[in-house]
Amino acid sequence: MNKQFLKDSVGWGIGLWLIGYVLGIILFMAGTANLIGWIISLVGILITFWVLFLKIKGNDMFYYFKIAIAWTIIAIAFDYIFLVKLFNPADGYYKLDIYFYYFMTFALPLLVGIFKTDKRRMFFGILEKQAKEKAEHKQKILSFLAAQDEVNPQITNNDVEKLLGVSNATAERYLDELEQEGALKQVGKTGRNVYYKKA
Secondary structure, three states: HHHHHHHHHHHHHHHHHHHHHHHHHHHOOOOOOHHHHHHHHHHHHHHHHHHHHHHOOOOOOOHHHHHHHHHHHHHHHHHOOOHHHHHHHHHOOHHHHHHHHHHHHHHHHHHHHHOOOOOOHHHHHHHHHHHHHHHHHHHHHHHHHHHOOOOOOOOOOHHHHHHHHHHHHHHHHHHHHHHHOEEEEEEEEOOOOOOOOOO
């Protein structure tokens, strides 16, 4: 186990837990006991994002997965030793807010890992592909209108579904977007009589 991983997993894991612990004591003394878990979770998420993006030096998803495991184990173990055993809280200690805190402790390193490693390229590649496909589909709709010999070329939602092999909702979304972009104009309000023509 190298020094960098020890610093990232154990060092920052304990450091983040300690920030939450001190904040919890301050909030308890301030009389906000019922909101402690949620406030700590919110502040903790912001600080954890900062640490993960600027301080953690991982370059693959397995690294971030190991950090997620280490941080979660530290959070559960330290909570048990320094909260449950030390303060002996009421039976309702393990409420929704504490489970949310453990979930986020595990999930945040994985989420940031996606954006800081090669998975990021895959993620943005999927978005790029979807955007390209959408542009091609919109162009097919406009080409369909341009190919009509009629005096008043038009296209309906059903035409788009058949032309592109998409669902009713997707066809409607494409037509709405083309209308917002100023390429099409809707004729009719609702129902089967609605069609679109070039703006």
